[in-house]
Amino acid sequence: MHLTVLGCYAATPRTLTNPTSQVLEINNHVVLIDCGEGTQVELRRHKIKFSRINHIFISHLHGDHFFGLPGFISTMRLLGRDKELHVYGPKGIKEAITLLLKLGDSWTNYPLLFHELTSKETELIFEDDKISVSTIPLDHRVYTNGYLFKEKLGKRKLNVAAVEKYGIDKAYYNNLKNGRDITLDNGSIVPNKELTYDPPKPKSYAFCSDTIYDESLADKVKEVDVLYHESTFLDSEAHLAAKTKHATAKQAAQVAKDANVKTLVLGHYSTRYKSIVLFKEEASTVFPNVLLADDGKTFDF
Amino acid sequence: MHLTVLGCYAATPRTLTNPTSQVLEINNHVVLIDCGEGTQVELRRHKIKFSRINHIFISHLHGDHFFGLPGFISTMRLLGRDKELHVYGPKGIKEAITLLLKLGDSWTNYPLLFHELTSKETELIFEDDKISVSTIPLDHRVYTNGYLFKEKLGKRKLNVAAVEKYGIDKAYYNNLKNGRDITLDNGSIVPNKELTYDPPKPKSYAFCSDTIYDESLADKVKEVDVLYHESTFLDSEAHLAAKTKHATAKQAAQVAKDANVKTLVLGHYSTRYKSIVLFKEEASTVFPNVLLADDGKTFDF
Known part of the structure; x- marks a missing residue:
């Protein structure tokens, strides 16, 4: 399981930080998770072939998780894609993308398939012989899902x-x-x-961003290998986290501890802090195995 | 009159080239012309204060001229803007931006005013005691306008x-x-x-992108100080220019010559060519005073 973090900062793209987007390679699938503005440039920078991506999962429709998608879909057309592209995300995503492509009179000439989500309960939304993907309902200012990616048990x-x-x-x-x-x-x-x-033990990755701290989340990500949990703030700004429905590093670590996950990856940092090392220091007081996402960083799990 | 080219390449954002966006400073106005993906990052890179921009002019609704706008408008809100922001562009731009902001439940808390264009004739769309702005109807694959910016004659x-x-x-x-x-x-x-x-002679800037070569354009930009004219292709690809409703460097130079402009600035280059110097060489065979736009380049006129 290989994770490339294209962007992991909150709010707006900046010269040195990108909004949320990740590429997860899991059991021969390459999926894109969230697509903030600038995602396609970061994919090029990291030499990830656009054509390998067949599934895109969008957590919610705030710009910093979504405004790179219209351009990415358009670029796929210019690159001559003919394979299906599947987009999973909140209801409304189809209307938005369809309108933008219609206004530019530049509909895709490959099959673009939307899978719109509305349920507030966990749903299995994709499954083949390699992986399964389920939603993780989150509590943010707009309808939001995290996603749980699980490898299937391979052959002996x-x-x-x-x-x-x-x-x-x-x-x-x-x-x-x-x-x-x-x-x-x-x-x-x-x-x-x-x-x-025995075949290798199947691995699992839970992407949880954006969300307020939610005790019940631990049950939904129980014993996953890797939990990516947002930590927009530090504990000193816990009041802002509550107000804006985000989490602190300490709260993310509490979820990781309660869920007994193997590894916690932090991200979605507010740019107000001088160093992201502060997030790791804070989380490590609650949970031992903390890694920091950062733009361009890759992880092998 | 001061021009900052944030991006001037065709089609898609890449690691080293940006799609179209420019900032024109003219008689105390700072206007943004087109807003491809990545525009807000380039504004930051060039240290242009977002708050100085009160007017945005979008030529057409292809992604490489427009997909940076939702993010830019959203970021203005996060920066605490309270002044009016005026957006000029083809009909449909209001519906698109409104839908995206609605889906994110993040409407601006500053007045966002759309001025939608539908006319195929030149229109005066903005005027105060400093400048006037008129549309320059262009012929592209979708409804497109260039914009003619003119300084007003100052006091003696x-x-x-x-x-x-x-x-x-x-x-x-x-x-x-x-x-x-x-x-x-x-x-x-x-x-x-x-x-x-006598007061300084008022200056004028005509932005013409994207467009097929159109003889009648010369009349609309007669004797402007600066003509920015797209040159997506070289003459060797004139057949592609005609097919995709773009222009060649030679054709851009012909418009500049027929209009008797002072300076021609070329841009909107296809990334298929090894060096943009080729565009200048070709245009210079027809018109003497040719400058090349490039990402990050600034011009004082």
């Missing part, structure tokens, strides 16, 4: 030495990977466990 | 030595600047011309 891995020892023909390898036992020519059965290894 | 300048020689009281200075003659205490009349100098 062949124990090559054991397989060769029993002289098992290649024709049976697929059965083995699917967990079947093998009956040898002499009628004896070799249990699958002797011939294969 | 005092000839301080002459005024002191006649011992004229300060109370009369305003009359002098307004062109009045002076009657001295002895009854004799001093003609205004002896006491003042």
Whole structure:
């Protein structure tokens, strides 16, 4: 699982900081999460091919999470895309993008498919044999969802030495990977466990931004490998966090602790602070394994 | 008259090139012309105060001239603007911006006034005692206007030595600047011309992008001081220019020549070419005084 943070600062694009956008590579899928202004330039800067992205997940329709999307969709057309592009986001996103493309008389010549969200309950919104994606309803000033990305359990891995020892023909390898036992020519059965290894444990990534501190969130992101939780403010500005429906670093860490996640990644920093290291210091007083997102930073999980 | 080119490349924002946006400072007005994605970041980079901009002129609703506007308008709110902001552009611009702000539940708390354009004839759309702004109807794939900015003739300048020689009281200075003659205490009349100098000749700037080559355009920009004319292509791609309703450097120069302008500024380059110097070379075969726009370049006229 590989995460590239294209932007992770709150409010407005600036010369040195970008609004929210991330690329998550998970089990051969490349998904874009949020798309603030400047996202397409950051994708180019990080040499991420636009054509690899087939799914875009937008948390909410504030500009700093969304105003890069019309341009990104338009650029896909100029690049000659012909594959489907799926956009998940709050109801209204289709009307907005459709209107902008209509005004420019520049509708896409690839299939652009919107999946509009309205539910306040968790929903499974995408699933194939590689991953599943569910919403994480969040509490912000407008209708907002986080997203929970989960790898599917892969096939079992062949124990090559054991397989060769029993002289098992290649024709049976697929059965083995699917967990079947093998009956040898002499009628004896070799249990699958002797011939294969467990597949790698599936990983999970929860993206939660923007949101007020919400105790009940911990249940929804229980034991994920990585929790990205916004921390717009420090505890000294907790009153501003409450007022604007954002969270503090300490609150993000409390969610991580209550959910017993492996790693907490902080982001969506207000630019009022001199150093983002302050966020890590604060969160670390509550939860041990804290990482700081920053524009251009990549993570392997 | 001072021009800052924030972006002058066609189609999409890239790591090293920005789509169209310019800031024109003319007779104490600071206006923004077009607003491609990334405009607000470029304004910050060039240290142009957002609060100085009260008028925005959008040529047409293709993304590379317009997709930075929702973010710019939103950022103005976050910066605490309370002054009126006037947006001029094709019909539909109000619906688009209004929808985006409504979806984000983040309407401006300053007066945002739209002036939607539909006419295919030249219109005077703004005028005060400093400048006038008229549309220049252009022929592109969607409804498009260029804009003609003209300084108003200023007041006459005092000839301080002459005024002191006649011992004229300060109370009369305003009359002098307004062109009045002076009657001295002895009854004799001093003609205004002896006491003042002509005001500086008013300057004019015509912004013409995007447009196909149009012979009749020369009449509309006759003898302007500066003509910014798009040159998306070189003559070798004249067939593409015709097909996409853009112009070549040679065609832009022909308009400049026919209109007898003082200076031609080229821009809106396709990124297919290795060097923009090629555009100047081509245009200079037709018209002598050619300048090249480039991102971040400033001009004093």
